[in-house]
Amino acid sequence: xxxxxxxxxxxxxxxxxxxxxxxxxxxxxxxxxxxxxxxxxxxxxxxxxxxxxxxxxxxxxxxxxxxxxxxxxxxxxxxxxxxxxxxxxxxxxxxxxxxxxxxxxxxxxxxxxxxxxxxxxxxxxxxxxxxxxxxxxxxxxxxxxxxxxxxxxxxxxxxxxxxxxxxxxxxxxxxxxxxxxxxxxxxxxxxxxxxxxxxxxxxxxxxxxxxxxxxxxxxxxxxxxxxxxxxxxxxxxxxxxxxxxxxxxxxxxxxxxxxxxxxxxxxxxxxxxxxxxxxxxxxxxxxxxxxxxxxxxxxxxxxxxxxxxxxxxxxxxxxxxxxxxxxxxxxxxxxxxxxxxxxxxxxxxxxxxxxxxxxxxxxxxxxxxxxxxxxxxxxxxxxxxxxxxxxxxxxxxxxxxxxxxxxxxxxxxxxxxxxxxxxxxxxxxxxxxxxxxxxxxxxxxxxxxxxx
Amino acid sequence: xxxxxxxxxxxxxxxxxxxxxxxxxxxxxxxxxxxxxxxxxxxxxxxxxxxxxxxxxxxxxxxxxxxxxxxxxxxxxxxxxxxxxxxxxxxxxxxxxxxxxxxxxxxxxxxxxxxxxxxxxxxxxxxxxxxxxxxxxxxxxxxxxxxxxxxxxxxxxxxxxxxxxxxxxxxxxxxxxxxxxxxxxxxxxxxxxxxxxxxxxxxxxxxxxxxxxxxxxxxxxxxxxxxxxxxxxxxxxxxxxxxxxxxxxxxxxxxxxxxxxxxxxxxxxxxxxxxxxxxxxxxxxxxxxxxxxxxxxxxxxxxxxxxxxxxxxxxxxxxxxxxxxxxxxxxxxxxxxxxxxxxxxxxxxxxxxxxxxxxxxxxxxxxxxxxxxxxxxxxxxxxxxx
Numbered sequence: 001x002x003x004x005x006x007x008x009x010x011x012x013x014x015x016x017x018x019x020x021x022x023x024x025x026x027x028x029x030x031x032x033x034x035x036x037x038x039x040x041x042x043x044x045x046x047x048x049x050x051x052x053x054x055x056x057x058x059x060x061x062x063x064x065x066x067x068x069x070x071x072x073x074x075x076x077x078x079x080x081x082x083x084x085x086x087x088x089x090x091x092x093x094x095x096x097x098x099x100x101x102x103x104x105x106x107x108x109x110x111x112x113x114x115x116x117x118x119x120x121x122x123x124x125x126x127x128x129x130x131x132x133x134x135x136x137x138x139x140x141x142x143x144x145x146x147x148x149x150x151x152x153x154x155x156x157x158x159x160x161x162x163x164x165x166x167x168x169x170x171x172x173x174x175x176x177x178x179x180x181x182x183x184x185x186x187x188x189x190x191x192x193x194x195x196x197x198x199x200x201x202x203x204x205x206x207x208x209x210x211x212x213x214x215x216x217x218x219x220x221x222x223x224x225x226x227x228x229x230x231x232x233x234x235x236x237x238x239x240x241x242x243x244x245x246x247x248x249x250x251x252x253x254x255x256x257x258x259x260x261x262x263x264x265x266x267x268x269x270x271x272x273x274x275x276x277x278x279x280x281x282x283x284x285x286x287x288x289x290x291x292x293x294x295x296x297x298x299x300x301x302x303x304x305x306x307x308x309x310x311x312x313x314x315x316x317x318x319x320x321x322x323x324x325x326x327x328x329x330x331x332x333x334x335x336x337x338x339x340x341x342x343x344x345x346x347x348x349x350x351x352x353x354x355x356x357x358x359x360x361x362x363x364x365x366x367x368x369x370x371x372x373x374x375x376x377x378x379x380x381x382x383x384x385x386x387x388x389x390x391x392x393x394x395x396x397x398x399x400x401x402x403x404x405x406x407x408x409x410x411x412x413x414x415x416x417x418x419x420x421x422x423x424x425x426x427x428x429x430x431x432x433x434x435x436x437x438x439x440x441x442x443x444x445x446x447x448x449x450x451x452x
Numbered sequence: 453x454x455x456x457x458x459x460x461x462x463x464x465x466x467x468x469x470x471x472x473x474x475x476x477x478x479x480x481x482x483x484x485x486x487x488x489x490x491x492x493x494x495x496x497x498x499x500x501x502x503x504x505x506x507x508x509x510x511x512x513x514x515x516x517x518x519x520x521x522x523x524x525x526x527x528x529x530x531x532x533x534x535x536x537x538x539x540x541x542x543x544x545x546x547x548x549x550x551x552x553x554x555x556x557x558x559x560x561x562x563x564x565x566x567x568x569x570x571x572x573x574x575x576x577x578x579x580x581x582x583x584x585x586x587x588x589x590x591x592x593x594x595x596x597x598x599x600x601x602x603x604x605x606x607x608x609x610x611x612x613x614x615x616x617x618x619x620x621x622x623x624x625x626x627x628x629x630x631x632x633x634x635x636x637x638x639x640x641x642x643x644x645x646x647x648x649x650x651x652x653x654x655x656x657x658x659x660x661x662x663x664x665x666x667x668x669x670x671x672x673x674x675x676x677x678x679x680x681x682x683x684x685x686x687x688x689x690x691x692x693x694x695x696x697x698x699x700x701x702x703x704x705x706x707x708x709x710x711x712x713x714x715x716x717x718x719x720x721x722x723x724x725x726x727x728x729x730x731x732x733x734x735x736x737x738x739x740x741x742x743x744x745x746x747x748x749x750x751x752x753x754x755x756x757x758x759x760x761x762x763x764x765x766x767x768x769x770x771x772x773x774x775x776x777x778x779x780x781x782x783x784x785x786x787x788x789x790x791x792x793x794x795x796x797x798x799x800x801x802x803x804x805x806x807x808x809x810x811x812x813x814x815x816x817x818x819x820x821x822x823x824x825x826x827x828x829x830x831x832x833x834x835x836x837x838x
Contacts, residue, residue: 235829309498333493340489341507353504354710355512370493374505377580378622382769397818412822427498431509435497
C-alpha cells in the first residue's frame with residue numbers, strides 16, 4: 001500500500017460532545033412508510049414519475065431531475081405512493097411510500113458489467129437509480145454524467161461531532177466495497193482517492209485500485225473540500241466527484257446482485273438519547289422506528305439528519321435522509337440564562353473561545369443544546385474563522401463576497417473549492433452568530449444560476 | 453430569577469410585534485439581553501453555538517481596561533497632590549480622581565448610547581455592544597481637565613461621523629474613540645495640548661506644572677522621571693494612558709482570551725523598537741536621543757497599541773495584514789513623535805493613519821491568495837493544451 005500524501009492540519013476544533021453511538025448494531029430496522037426528500041439532492045429540481053396511489057417496486061423510479069432527465073431517484077422499497085407532501089409554491093417536500101411485503105424488485109442485467117465501456121456503465125447506473133450516489137464539486141450537486149472528473153474522492157474518516165465510525169459501518173461489507181471501487185475506477189480511469197484516519201489505517205489498506213491518503217487533525221479535517229484542495233485543487237472548469245463510503249458498498253452490491261441497494265447503517269447519537277447505537281436499515285426509513293429502540297432523555301428534542309454542525313432539522317416523525325449515516329438527537333435550548341455575557345461564566349457550555357474555561361472541565365464530554373447563546377450582530381471579531389478553517393482561502397472575505405453577490409470576487413476567493421458544510425464550524429464558533437452556511441449556500445445557488 | 457424573568461416578559465408586552473411600541477423594541481431588548489441571554493434557538497445552519505457572543509467579547513475588553521482605568525483615576529489624584537505638597541493617602545488621590553473621571557465616563561456613555569439607541573430604533577436593528585468599549589475609551593484618553601461639554605461634543609462627533617455615517621458597528625473605517633480624541637485635539641487645542649492640561653487643576657493652581665515627558669522633550673527640556681516611574685505610570689498624561697504596567701496587564705487579558713490580536717500588539721512593539729533604535733543611532737536632538745526603551749513606556753504608545761490598534765473593525769483583518777499593520781503603527785508612532793514636535797503624541801495619528809490604510813493592506817494580502825489561485829488555473833490550462 002502506498003500513501004500518496006499525509007494531510008495534517010492544526011486548524012479546526014474537536015468538539016467533545018456526550019452521546020456518541022455505542023458500537024452495537026441493531027439489524028434490519030424497517031418501518032411502515034419510507035420517504036424521499038428532493039431537498040436532499042442540492043440543486044436538483046424534481047419531476048415526478050408517480051402519483052399518489054401508484055404502486056412501485058423497490059428500484060422503480062419515483063422522480064427524475066429536471067436538469068438531466070436521465071438521473072432518476074428510485075424507491076428504496078416496494079409499496080404504494082401514500083402521499084406527496086408539498087410546501088409553499090407547490091414545492092415537493094416529501095414523497096411518502098407505504099411499504100408492502102411484496103418481494104418483487106426491479107432487477108437489471110449486471111453479469112457482464114466488467115465488459116461494459118464507460119458510457120454503457122454510466123447508462124446502467126443512471127437507469128438503475130445508482131447515479132445520485134455520485135456528487136460533484138464544485139457546488140456539491142449531483143454529478144453530471146456527460147463530464148469526466150479529474151478524480152473521485154472518498155473519505156472514510158468523519159471528524160464531525162458524534163460522527164459515525166466508518167470502520168464499524170463497513171466492517172462486513174469489504175467485498176462489496178472493493179467491487180464498488182472497481183466500478184468507480186471505470187468512471188475516472190484509476191483516479192479514485194481514499195482518505196483514511198492517519199492513526200488507524202489497518203482496515204482499509206488492503207483495498208486495490210485506489211490511491212490512499214491519510215488525514216490528521218481536528219474537525220473539519222475530515223471534510224472532502226480540504227482533501228481535494230490538498231491533493232488536486234479545483235480550478236475553474238474542473239470537476240471532481242465525491243461519494244460516501246457506504247454508497248460504494250451499495251454500488252458494489254448492485255453490480256453483484258443487479259438490484260438497487262438502499263442500505264444504510266445509521267448511528268443514532270447525541271445527548272438527547274440514553275442509549276445510543278447503530279442501526280442497519282434503508283434510505284428514507286422513519287426516524288421513530290429507531291428512536292423507539294433507544295430511550296430519549298426529555299420531551300423537547302431536536303432530531304437532526306446529519307451532524308449537529310451541518311445537518312438538517314427533522315422531527316421525530318421525520319425520515320432518514322438520502323445520504324446520512326448519522327442522526328443526532330439533542331435537547332432544544334429555549335431557556336434564558338442570566339448574565340450570560342460575563343466572561344468565564346457558564347463553563348458547562350461547550351466553547352472553543354478563550355472567554356470560557358469550559359475546555360478545562362468536562363473531559364467526559366459536554367451536554368449540548370440548540371440555544372444560540374446570544375444574538376446575531378455585525379461582523380466585528382476577525383481571525384476567529386481562520387482558526388477553524390483549514391482550507392487555503394479567506395473565509396470571511398468569501399462570506400462578504402457572497403453577501404454582496406459579487407460573482408467575480410466569489411470566483412477569485414475560491415467558491416469552487418467549498419461546499420456549505422465546510423462552514424459548519426464557522427457557524428458554531430463565530431462571535432457575531434453569522435449564518436455562514438446559509439450565506440455560502442445562497443452564494444453557490446447564485447453561481448449555479450448565473451455561471452452554471 | 454423566575455420573578456425577574458416574568459416581570460421582564462410583562463414589561464416587554466407593549467413592544468411585541470404588532471403592538472403600539474413595536475418600533476422601540478431594540479431599546480427594551482438591549483436592557484433585557486443585558487440581564488438574560490435570550491431563549492433563541494438555532495434556526496438554520498449549525499444546530500449548536502459557542503457560548504461566546506459580542507457582549508461577552510466587549511465585556512472582556514472592558515475588564516482588560518479596568519486596571520489601567522483604576523490606576524488612571526488614582527494617578528489623577530496623585531499628580532495633583534504630589535505637586536501641591538499636601539499630604540495624602542491612596543484613598544484621597546482616588547477620590548480626587550473619581551470626582552474628575554467618573555463624570556466624564558457618565559457623559560460619554562449617556563451621549564454615545566443615546567445616539568446608538570436612536571439609530572437602532574431608526575434602523576430597526578438591535579443595539580450593538582461596540583459602544584460599551586468606545587464609551588469607556590473616550591474619557592480614558594482625554595486630558596483630565598477637559599470640560600464635560602467638550603467630551604459630549606467629541607463623543608457625538610465620533611459616534612455620528614466616524615461610526616453611524618458608515619453604517620454602524622462593524623462598518624467604520626476609523627476607530628471611533630480615537631476619532632473623538634482627534635476631534636477634540638483639533639477643535640479645542642488649548643484644552644488638549646500644552647503644559648497646563650495634563651495634571652488636574654494645573655491651569656488654576658500656579659504651583660502645578662502639568663507637562664508630559666514628550667512635551668518636555670519636544671520643548672528641549674530635561675526629563676526628571678526615572679524609567680521605572682514612567683513604566684509604573686506616575687507621570688502626567690491623558691487619564692489612563694500613563695501606566696504601561698497596568699496596560700500590560702490589560703494586554704495579557706486580551707491576548708489570553710484571544711480578544712485582542714497578539715500579532716498587532718507584538719508588531720507594534722517591534723516597529724517602535726526598530727524606529728526608536730534608528731533614531732537613537734541618528735541622535736540629532738533630545739527626542740532622537742530619548743532611549744528606545746523609554747519610547748515604549750511614555751505617552752500613549754502602550755495604551756494605543758494594546759487597546760486602540762487592536763480594534764478588529766478598524767484594524768487589518770487578515771493575519772499577515774495584522775503584522776504589517778502593527779509594525780507600521782509602531783514605526784509611524786515614533787516617527788511622528790520625533791519629527792513633529794507640535795504633536796508630541798504620535799500614537800493617535802499613527803493609528804488613525806493606519807486605520808485608513810488597513811483595508812489596502814488586507815487587499816494586497818488577500819490578493820496574494822487570489823493570485824495563487826489564478827496561477828494554478830493558468831498552469832492547469834497550459835497542461836491541458838500540451
